[in-house]
Amino acid sequence: MKPFAYVRPTSLREAADAHATHPGARYLAGGTNLVDLMKLGVETPTTLIDLSRLPLDDITELPDGGLRVGATVSNSDLAADPRVRARYPALVQALLAGASGQLRNVATTGGNLLQRTRCGYFQDLSKPCNKREPGSGCAARDGIHRDHAVLGHSAHCIATHPSDMAVALAALDARVELYGGPDSTRTVAAAEFHRLPADHPEQDTVVRPGEIVTAVLLPAPAPGTRSLYRKARDRASYAFALASVAVVLDLDPADGRVRSVALAFGGLAPRPWRATTAEARLTGAEPHPDTVREAVDAELDRAQPLRDNAYKIPLARNLACDTIAALAGTRPGPPATT
CATH class of the missing domain: 3.30.43.10 (Uridine Diphospho-n-acetylenolpyruvylglucosamine Reductase, domain 2)
Structure with missing residues (x-):
């Protein structure tokens, strides 16, 4: 070092x-x-x-019924907070799926968002990596890429973003608060916080030089909204997602149709992937399994799998359909009403 x-x-x-x-x-x-x-x-x-000694470790109520989560709140404290558990179950499930208890005790909300890819080629200085050294090449494209992206990647980078928490935040319409100076504080939608690689894979986020992540803002959930996070991985614990999904669903109690839905995928792209095409198709529709599958397929039709990771498409499809079915009550599932 x-x-x-x-x-x-x-x-x-x-x-x-x-x-x-x-x-x-x-x-x-x-x-x-x-x-x-x-x-x-x-x-x-x-x-x-x-930054660990700065006063950024509180979870406070917002006037609209949402929560402000300080950037240095640990993943363990966030997952254990009774207000978070009651209002945002998908976030709690994502946090608990993300790492060991020891890591959650130390890892922070802001740090989780800013963590870098776990691509083996990025971490290996003997291999070319455009994210680590722009212009050097992407060894993963012709190498071992079973765990890599099928959505949103480019010729320069196929790495996935590793965070579970960020996927839930994208589906929950959270915002990230950034401090750039006494007169420069702004917020960015969590779903737009991370960049797609395009020609500049070295730029992971929209954070400007010197800016500090100070908080995550969680909006109040609508009454009756349900949320759920599911994750597929190679082993039962402490593994990054092959595919994951966060769903926030609100059904009209009168006719059972979808009043609103938010769907975000993890493990498929260089950032949490907000499935806006699927959401548009599901809004106003009955959550029948065939309708849900068609909506999810319309989103995943954009995928461009590589030699060894096409399996991620049916995996993500089945995971999303099963999660929506659990929330909609079309199959038995864990309680998830906020």
Whole structure:
């Protein structure tokens, strides 16, 4: 590991100023991803700016009935909060599916969003990777890519984003709060927070240089809304998603039709994939299995599988259809009413 300086700011402004005055600096929260990448030599920051002591670790009520989750709230504390468990079950399920208890105790809300791909070629300095070194090539395209993207990838990068939490946040219409200075605070939709690779796979998110993730804003769920997160993986625990799905469903009690639906996939793309085509087809329709399948197929028709990962398409289809059926009551499933 290369030598680096360490700064512990006492305010957001001090943190942003430190970043501006230390070229090559990186913000540090839980460190569960950044420190691992430093050990591998993938990340070589000149300075670490420790945000863990800033007052960003509270979950507070919003006037509309939603919640503001501070960026340094641990994944364990977020999953255990009674308000989160009651209002956003899909988020709790995603957090609990994401890692071991030890990691959840340290990993933070902001850090989870900012974690980098777990692509083996990205982590291997002996292999070309456009995300790590732009213009060097993508070794995964002709290499081992069973776990890689089928949606939203480009000729330059086929890596998937690893977060479970981010998939649930995309379906829940959450927003990410960013601090860029005393007069520069903005929010970004969680579904738009991560970039697709296109010609610049090294740009993972829309975060501007020096900006700090300060919170995630969760809107109040509509009465009667149900949500559920499901994940398919190679082993029962501590594995990244081959495919995952978060669904937020609201049915009209009068006729059982879909009043609103949000569907997001994980494990299929370089970012959580909000399935807007499927959502549009399902809104106003009865959640009959055939209708749901046709809507999901319309979304997955956009997929461009590679040599070894076409299996992800039927896997994601079945996972989405089964999850919607569980929420709609067309098959037995776990209770998920908020």
